[in-house]
Amino acid sequence: MKNDHMEFYPVGAPDEYLTQIGRVVEIGGRQIAVFRLSDGRIFAALNQSPHPKGGPLAEGIVSGHYLYDPLYDWKIDLTTGLVQAPDTGRAHMLPVKVEDGQVWIGAGELQTTA
Amino acid sequence: METAKEKLVVIGNGMAGISTVEQILKLTTKFDITVFGSEPHPNYNRIMLSYVLEGSKTLDDIVLNDLNWYKDNGITLHTGTTVAKIDESRKEVVAADGLRVPYDKVLIATGSNSFILPIPGADKEGVVGFRDIADCNQMLEAAKTYRTAAVIGGGLLGLEAAKGLVQLGMDVTVVHLMEDLMERQLDHQAASMLKAELERQGIKFKMGAQTVELLGDKRVSGLRFADDTVLDAEFVVMAVGIKPNVAVAKESGIEVGRGIVVNDYLQTSMENVYSVGECTEHRGVCYGLVAPLFEQGMVLAKHISGIDTAPYEGSVVSTKLKISGVDVFSTGEFIDGPEHTVIANKDDWKRTYKKILLKDGVMVGAVLFGDITDSAELQKLIKQKTVMTDELYASLMGTGCCGGGKKSTSVENMADEEIVCGCNGVTKGTIVDVITNQGLTTVDEIKACTGATRSCGGCKPVVEQILQYVLGDGFKTAAKQGICGCTTLSRDEIVAEIKAKGLQTTKEVMNVLGWSQPEGCSKCRPAINYYLGMLHPDTHEDEKESRFVNERMSANIQKDGTYTVVPRMYGGVTTPEELKKIADISLKYDVKVVKVTGGQRLDLIGVKKEDLPKVWEELDMPSGYAYAKSLRTVKTCVGSQFCRFGTQDSMGMGATLERKFERLDFPAKFKMAVNGCPRNCAESCTKDIGIVGNDGGWEIFVGGNGGIKARLADSLCKVKTDEELIEIVGAVMQYYRETGNYLERTSEWVERIGLDQIKAAVVDDTENRKALLERIEFALEQVEDPWKKLLNDEDKRDKLFGRLEMSSQL
Numbered sequence: 001m002k003n004d005h006m007e008f009y010p011v012g013a014p015d016e017y018l019t020q021i022g023r024v025v026e027i028g029g030r031q032i033a034v035f036r037l038s039d040g041r042i043f044a045a046l047n048q049s050p051h052p053k054g055g056p057l058a059e060g061i062v063s064g065h066y067l068y069d070p071l072y073d074w075k076i077d078l079t080t081g082l083v084q085a086p087d088t089g090r091a092h093m094l095p096v097k098v099e100d101g102q103v104w105i106g107a108g109e110l111q112t113t114a
Numbered sequence: 115m116e117t118a119k120e121k122l123v124v125i126g127n128g129m130a131g132i133s134t135v136e137q138i139l140k141l142t143t144k145f146d147i148t149v150f151g152s153e154p155h156p157n158y159n160r161i162m163l164s165y166v167l168e169g170s171k172t173l174d175d176i177v178l179n180d181l182n183w184y185k186d187n188g189i190t191l192h193t194g195t196t197v198a199k200i201d202e203s204r205k206e207v208v209a210a211d212g213l214r215v216p217y218d219k220v221l222i223a224t225g226s227n228s229f230i231l232p233i234p235g236a237d238k239e240g241v242v243g244f245r246d247i248a249d250c251n252q253m254l255e256a257a258k259t260y261r262t263a264a265v266i267g268g269g270l271l272g273l274e275a276a277k278g279l280v281q282l283g284m285d286v287t288v289v290h291l292m293e294d295l296m297e298r299q300l301d302h303q304a305a306s307m308l309k310a311e312l313e314r315q316g317i318k319f320k321m322g323a324q325t326v327e328l329l330g331d332k333r334v335s336g337l338r339f340a341d342d343t344v345l346d347a348e349f350v351v352m353a354v355g356i357k358p359n360v361a362v363a364k365e366s367g368i369e370v371g372r373g374i375v376v377n378d379y380l381q382t383s384m385e386n387v388y389s390v391g392e393c394t395e396h397r398g399v400c401y402g403l404v405a406p407l408f409e410q411g412m413v414l415a416k417h418i419s420g421i422d423t424a425p426y427e428g429s430v431v432s433t434k435l436k437i438s439g440v441d442v443f444s445t446g447e448f449i450d451g452p453e454h455t456v457i458a459n460k461d462d463w464k465r466t467y468k469k470i471l472l473k474d475g476v477m478v479g480a481v482l483f484g485d486i487t488d489s490a491e492l493q494k495l496i497k498q499k500t501v502m503t504d505e506l507y508a509s510l511m512g513t514g515c516c517g518g519g520k521k522s523t524s525v526e527n528m529a530d531e532e533i534v535c536g537c538n539g540v541t542k543g544t545i546v547d548v549i550t551n552q553g554l555t556t557v558d559e560i561k562a563c564t565g566a567t568r569s570c571g572g573c574k575p576v577v578e579q580i581l582q583y584v585l586g587d588g589f590k591t592a593a594k595q596g597i598c599g600c601t602t603l604s605r606d607e608i609v610a611e612i613k614a615k616g617l618q619t620t621k622e623v624m625n626v627l628g629w630s631q632p633e634g635c636s637k638c639r640p641a642i643n644y645y646l647g648m649l650h651p652d653t654h655e656d657e658k659e660s661r662f663v664n665e666r667m668s669a670n671i672q673k674d675g676t677y678t679v680v681p682r683m684y685g686g687v688t689t690p691e692e693l694k695k696i697a698d699i700s701l702k703y704d705v706k707v708v709k710v711t712g713g714q715r716l717d718l719i720g721v722k723k724e725d726l727p728k729v730w731e732e733l734d735m736p737s738g739y740a741y742a743k744s745l746r747t748v749k750t751c752v753g754s755q756f757c758r759f760g761t762q763d764s765m766g767m768g769a770t771l772e773r774k775f776e777r778l779d780f781p782a783k784f785k786m787a788v789n790g791c792p793r794n795c796a797e798s799c800t801k802d803i804g805i806v807g808n809d810g811g812w813e814i815f816v817g818g819n820g821g822i823k824a825r826l827a828d829s830l831c832k833v834k835t836d837e838e839l840i841e842i843v844g845a846v847m848q849y850y851r852e853t854g855n856y857l858e859r860t861s862e863w864v865e866r867i868g869l870d871q872i873k874a875a876v877v878d879d880t881e882n883r884k885a886l887l888e889r890i891e892f893a894l895e896q897v898e899d900p901w902k903k904l905l906n907d908e909d910k911r912d913k914l915f916g917r918l919e920m921s922s923q924l
Contacts (some may be wrong), residue, residue: 006125011918014917016913016918017913018658018659018913018914020633020648020659020912021658021666021913021914023657023913023916023917023918024723024917024918025917025918025919026917026918026919033823033919038621038633039180039182041180047675053673054673055673055674055675056671056675059663059666059667059671060636060639060663061635061636061639061659061660061662061663062633062659063631063633063634063635063636063639064631064632064633066631068635068636070662070671071665071671071673073568073636075635075636085562085563086562086564086565087565
């Protein structure tokens with residue numbers, strides 16, 4: 001799966017992920033939160049809240065393409081990672097593709113540090 | 115061991131058919147389901163077509179079940195396929211394209227078609243009905259090319275179509291046979307106010323006009339009326355009514371009147387064939403609105419799944435016109451006759467009108483124009499055949515004066531730098547600033563802008579007061595607030611709509627009630643999930659995805675992402691064996707802290723998410739629900755078993771109550787205490803229900819709280835026996851479950867509802883108490899230990915708690 005810009009890792013079939021309930025995937029020691037929306041789209045982010053106090057993201061409530069973080073109820077747009085007003089910040093989103101019945105997460109940039 | 119599934123074929127892929135299928139799926143998995151739809155779309159919300167035409171919603175917004183839903187539920191869907199007939203002898207459903215599908219049961223839900231007037235020219239180009247997405251698209255297209263349009267029919271659909279076309283820039287005339295618009299839903303008064311309002315919005319009217327011919331060559335160019343006058347129109351919408359679509363039934367030899375004739379269990383004259391929705395005729399009535407279709411679907415789903423159900427006995431219908439800026443509502447009987455007592459109030463200045471009809475003192479119908487805030491309440495009262503009382507009259511019609519003018523103005527003296535919201539550090543100055551400079555008018559807006567009230571909500575009253583102080587009289591006119599930013603509906607309106615329309619899932623609620631954010635937010639999703647479970651304890655399928663993290667995981671999340679585990683210790687009593695087990699497991703799973711909680715039990719802090727199921731399994735103790743909006747602990751003192759002052763067995767009663775009422779969902783967390791004597795060592799005064807033993811029985815206190823806003827509990831009543839105690843406790847709990855706002859603690863609830871009202875409902879009215887008890891007992895029959903349940907469901911357990919590991923083997 002070598003690619004000039006990004007390495008993609010297979011992380012199981014889409015139905016490994018319950019609709020609207022996040023799940024943690026570990027790639028090279030880093031925790032990644034994966035979300036499957038009710039329309040079937042899948043998003044992935046580093047499992048780390050942009051809130052100054054940190055904490056996980058995977059357990060938040062998913063509504064449409066927004067995530068409400070589980071500890072502080074920050075509203076995060078999963079398509080961009082941007083935190084919605086009145087709060088500010090950005091979750092670290094990772095590229096996702098679904099091919100051959102597999103979900104692939106582009107986590108190449110993380111790998112270099114592992 | 116799997117036996118062959120029964121084959122259920124659904125003819126019709128609209129709201130009636132699919133909502134029935136959704137209900138069936140909740141009750142049984144015994145069916146292998148095939149759905150035929152003649153439209154090329156998945157199931158969409160037909161009620162919302164008006165919004166699509168108006169431009170405030172897109173087609174995607176109104177889809178109720180997308181293609182994934184069919185796939186996920188294993189349903190075979192044939193879109194764009196019309197069914198020709200049911201072949202009873204071969205037990206097959208036959209499609210127009212020749213496809214044959216065998217069946218055990220058939221559900222006909224073919225809905226209705228626009229009724230096209232049988233007049234010369236009705237088949238010309240440019241003449242459409244207003245029924246489906248295709249009609250809607252034609253109207254959108256026509257508006258781009260043509261300028262003049264006529265809508266034949268001044269009913270609900272006709273007016274919505276007319277408004278849509280005006281919005282699209284067309285010159286529209288509504289042609290109506292009668293002298294009053296919507297004469298099947300409104301009285302003369304409301305109809306004339308409606309006409310005046312719509313004229314202001316740019317719609318023209320030709321009343322009392324019978325169309326006899328559509329003029330033009332290939333394409334329509336105008337209308338000719340019975341008096342020989344002519345109206346030019348390049349586009350004509352026929353909205354004179356709907357006609358049940360009975361083609362399949364007729365072709366199959368099923369008894370048909372106006373619609374497909376069914377009995378009280380929605381069975382047609384052909385064995386194993388049912389009919390539901392607008393194509394159906396029940397006791398001589400064909401319904402054309404959405405509420406009856408949900409009610410029919412619910413009875414049918416139970417019946418077909420082999421579950422006992424009360425028969426369907428018809429529906430009380432109500433109507434709401436979906437044109438922005440024109441609010442009209444009617445329900446039940448609305449034309450007054452000699453048998454009615456009429457309560458009416460017309461205000462030409464505010465352009466509002468309200469009429470309530472009584473028959474022998476009982477409310478039987480209502481019409482509202484201009485201000486329909488009472489519509490859900492009226493609908494409920496009329497459906498329940500409520501008797502009018504002075505109190506009801508005062509609350510519905512107003513009495514002209516009311517108390518409550520003593521709102522504190524202490525915020526006036528508050529310094530600008532004083533912190534109002536302690537959780538998020540928002541000062542009074544900041545709040546005043548956003549109200550004056552950004553023009554905010556609601557607490558929700560202030561929350562979104564500054565963060566005030568967002569976390570614990572304790573400062574909400576102060577923020578409200580600041581709003582009131584800054585806006586002065588402007589405050590009253592501020593927009594009505596819903597339970598969250600997604601809706602303007604209040605808790606009571608939502609609950610009434612869920613009951614009236616038989617809504618079953620959060621998604622259905624949000625779709626049908628027009629949520630602005632289609633899947634809701636972290637405020638309303640858990641709330642709606644709670645209300646649904648409270649109303650339908652047996653059939654509501656709890657939505658894990660709509661629960662807060664703690665309730666979803668059955669454990670409390672900590673700031674580092676680890677969890678805590680609190681097993682039950684009924685009445686705060688444990689054993690050496692349990693303690694030993696807890697100690698061993700704490701060591702084995704490297705628990706960071708073992709904490710004695712305020713509720714007399716032990717908290718294992720710092721358990722890793724993936725270890726949770728193992729810890730539960732090895733503990734083999736029931737979940738303590740420390741994470742839930744549910745009964746937490748029943749704190750007890752030592753009591754008469756050992757204490758020299760004890761007059762009652764508080765440990766025993768505490769454990770009994772905790773065992774009886776654990777696991778049930780409440781609007782908010784619920785804490786109790788039982789004391790053996792009035793020394794009150796277990797602190798009953800700060801509990802949701804506090805119980806104090808005395809020499810001759812027990813005294814029950816409600817609404818105490820030791821948290822955000824401390825409140826001493828009020829004495830509710832005294833009882834003599836243990837049985838009575840358990841009864842009153844159960845009745846209070848159920849009354850709170852049924853009337854409490856989600857997240858509202860009993861301390862706020864008691865103040866809002868009033869202690870007298872609660873006393874009347876659970877202490878004085880023994881009939882009502884019995885009914886409350888029956889309902890709570892029924893709900894209690896449905897509960898199950900969540901830890902055990904997750905341990906037994908391997909798939910869900912893995913997907914909820916398991917981490918997928920992806921080692922870097924590439």
